Amino acid sequence: MKRMVNRKQKTEPGGCALKMGNFFHRLGSPRPFYELSGVVLPVAGVLTLISLVVGSIWALGFAPPDYQQGESVRIMYIHVPSAIVAQSSYMMMGIAGVIFLIWRIKIADIALQCAAPIGASLTFLALVTGAIWGKPTWGAWWVWDARLTSTLVLFFLFIGVIVLRSAKDGSEAVGRATAMLAVVGLVNLPIIKFSVDWWFTLHQPSSFSLTESPSMPAEMWLPLLVMVIGFYLFFFFTWMYRVRTEILKREHRSQWVRSIDDV
Amino acid sequence: MRIILLTVKRDLLLYFRKPGDIFNPLAFSLLVISLFPLGVGPSADILGEISAGIIWVAALLTTLFSIDLMFKEDYEDGTLEQMILGREPLLLVVYGKIIAQWLVGGLVITLLSPLLGMMFYVNTDGILATVLALMLATPTMTLIGSIGAALTLGLNKGGVLIAILILPLYLPVLILGVAMIDTATAGDNYAGHVLWLAAILAISIGFAPLATEQGIRISLSE
């Protein structure tokens, strides 16, 4: 090598100045993130609660049954949002991994680490609700076809990330190794997405697309949309909660963490 | 190019001086799969039905156990450091190590597979497909496995951690491989499986060593 330059952002003193110019830069360092997220967190919590409560009551109580599946179609209102948000959270982990590998922003490592358990739980939820839904509709709890198998792989990838990250707490090298694994695992996402189109599978194709109107009436997709938003908010809320805890854990020796007295 | 050959030669030499690294994983997996007939009964019908799966279990076990040792010793005695610092690109050294690893692991199990096939009453078509499938799949398994081996260097968690990291990535290869043998045993055309396995191999040859190289650098920065 010829020259090595490493500049990591330091934890600057002072509160969070929200000038747009260095907004993202500051957001990338733990302290401003902690302070800003302290404001966002309660708002996100309230919104999560509202959308999940409204969505659940609407979907489970008032949305119409399906002409063929009957009442069991209501599982969709849990299954679809959890599957969508699980995949999104892996996507987020992959992007955080790339950011951490290239720019070494500490928050990206924390973001990745904190998203994994939530993503794993959501994938698990999607798999379980899918099985419950599969029994009455297809006639089988589980079939080994492309969509289901690739979702199972997604679950294992989340587990792999969790296990590798916890192999050595706080070590940056392990953080980067984990980021690497998360990035390699990204190849699974297009496989999940296109499995229903590429291979023969029992799983129905997506009812939504950007170009066509949804193949279900508004009184069904509106509550579904509310549930999807609710699940996204839920992910965001729990993720941010975990990130804040992790920041405190990692920075527990620094002055600004010690001076927090409302813990 | 020269460095790839030199690395292959060096690693083969080391494997031959310490044959346990090749022999033990192989012996273990052969032992495990010879327990199957005892477990499910020696009926040709049942064994023929599950034979493809059993042969793949053998291939998986062998790869998993030997891949764990791939960089371990080089890491412990400091030669891996020298490979990073040397003028020759680490990536080429990684290619060499992967080739050597495959020669003593994947290739050996591929060559042994007709024997296993006969043990489990696979017919001639099936045996041919087994060899072809393993020939295409074991290099992929070594390539992907090397990423896991690089990422877990120095963690002292042993083979279980590697297994959790890389087995999910093996799943597509495993599914295609088993389906290919089953299809062939039934006497059908399995060109599609061959093409899929070859496609996965092609992409792994190009990109997996890149990830492995980065993984080594990351793990050594500790």
Place this chain on the structure above:
Amino acid sequence: MKPHRRRKLYFLLFLLLSSGGAIALTLMALTENINLFYSPAEIVSGVAPVNKRIRAGGMVLEDSIFRSESDLEVRFIVTDLQGSEFTIFYTGILPDLFREGQGVVARGALNEDGDFLAEEVLAKHDENYMPPEVMDVIDQAHGDLQK
């Protein structure tokens, strides 16, 4: 060119070759049927192998389901709505969603007479959802049209 530059170039070419090869192989692979799944047209035309375990599927034809009085045996006709159809024989409990006009997938083998003996029948749902009342309205509209 400096040696390390040249090495980089070679490596980029190598990566290109690897991804190009993978894409070409994938495109070729996509034209092959590796699912062992056969449509009614393929079964009728004799593409599907006889006495081998395969999967077949299509739409259940209206008024084609015959249930046995004494046991769980059932037989029905599966069609692709374009003129090709074949009969499936099955003994066992059918999924709730199994009904006329619905998609099914059966696993089993084709016999010499062109009948499919199923070991397992699964219902395939499509991406369309509808409340029952809406369906009634549509059915009625269809009925009116036919009058």
Place this chain on the structure above:
Amino acid sequence: MLQVNNLSCERANRELFRNLSFEVSRGVALRIHGLNGSGKTTLLRILAGLYQEFEGDVDWGEEHYPLYIGHRRGLKALMSARENLFWSAAINGQKTKLSEVDEALRQVSMGGYVDIACGSMSEGQCGRVSLARLFLLHNPVWILDEPFNAIDSTGVQCLVERINKHLSSGGILVLSSHVEVPLTNLQELELRY
């Protein structure tokens, strides 16, 4: 020439050094010393380019591949002294004749052990074999972690001679050592925490 600016490093939540700046010119040796755990090895690994979790700026001026000999000697126990050195040269892109390898081993008075596997040698003999690399390879930058450990007084003398020759031909050396080193162009850096 090596220029280091504002180098800081933290490990396991403990600061090893902060805002370290120094320069080493060609022909000069830098000895890093300090108590156990003061970060000597980490600093050497940063300079070699192995350890990357640092802040600051390390500038070697020109493209180079350092010859680094650390705690792990980089010798395979199952390969002979000759095979080990041959491999070291190959990985450094250096085409070597066997006679050159044997000559280097003779320089560290290991001429009689060319075909002995390093695994069956004593600690000190292994140290000598790894130092034989200094006589074989032509890297202008040497980074040596405790090179004087485990070798006897004749070995020390032989090493000092080789280092002086390296420096007078314009090489750079960074080493860590607990003991004083009798070198002419010596610069010292103490790590304290």
